Amino acid sequence: MEDFVDPLLQFIEQAGWLGPFFFILFHLVRQVLFIPVLLICLAGGFIFGGVLGSLYSFIGLMGSSISFYFLMKYIPWLHKRLARLKERVLKKDPDLNVWQLSVFRLVPFVHFHVLSFYVMEKSADFKGYVRQSFIMNIPMAIVYTTFGNLLYDLNPYGLFALASFLILLMIISRNWSDQAVTR
Template sequence: MNKRNIKLLIIITLIIISLFFIIFFPISIWIDSLLLWINQNHKLSSIIYILIYLFSCIFLVPVSIITLAGGFIFGLFQGIILASISSTLGATISFLLGRYLVKSWVQKKIINKHKIINQIMNKQDFITILLLRLIPAIPFGMLNYSLSITNISLKIFILSSWIGMLPITILYVYLGALADNLKNISEILLNPMSQNIFLFLGVTVTLLLVIYILAKAKKRLKKNYYKK
């Protein structure tokens, strides 16, 4: 059995297991119990959330779901603070690991296999990194390690990464918080129409703003680095 078939088999198995738990186990009750525990242990749950985020950053686990969970669990404002701190700290740890401990692995596994990274290796300014953070086509974790073997200073990396990641972080946390507010269908039906309209407009405006920022970032990168 080749690697592709093995991966497909693993994915199918995970889907079947997930469906089994959703159908035969009270997932909603577990979630409510988890949220209750979080409310009763607020400081500890915040620390656990940050640690999970850091682990995901270091081991290249996608963090979008974790960011969404931050909004769902902690609400909009605290979710943004925790997710922003976690993503910036996780990026910084990955950067330091790539620079001082796993440099050869980064060169072999990431840099040599991704053309876009090769094209920006000599462009190490603040604006470049900020724009790269706004491009979803470049995975968050991969970019952290890739930039670690450039000559960029740690200070510039942290500042540009924090600012560049903030719009996407706010969007994901906002959607997570919105999901928490609307998780009960009966609540949606009981809400006045005006509230639903404002919620819809809020999501729409947020999405349009992020799409606009991403389009501008992509255009700027193409203009600066892909013209011959």
């Protein structure tokens, strides 16, 4: 996988003004290649910086979320497979709000599309799904892309702050997931 991703990221970095287009396209293709969202967002911060990388990652994440919605509607076997995966990840059917889902999206071990599937099932229509995905994708794009930008200039203090934040985030999300599962 690394043999494929590294040259692609170098291509995006050297593509000039078309780089953002290829980066957003890479977000869309990522789901087929099973590349973690975290890596793409980190790369966006590394290549484009915190602000532009976050914007491009957000656009790519929204495109990925929207294409996922239509894939689930038109490919029944994929829908069934993700329903089983959702049952394993979210043991019971918890009642999670969009802010809790946003925090879950920040946890690297929670599958991006499991949460999208949960939102799709809970949304009344496409518009509701897009609205909730919009809110859920903002923190992910900003946090991971900013981390990617920080990794570019990381000093020991930044590394300590990053590690502390991630540990705190995992503890908080674990408590929320434990509460959600026991409901």
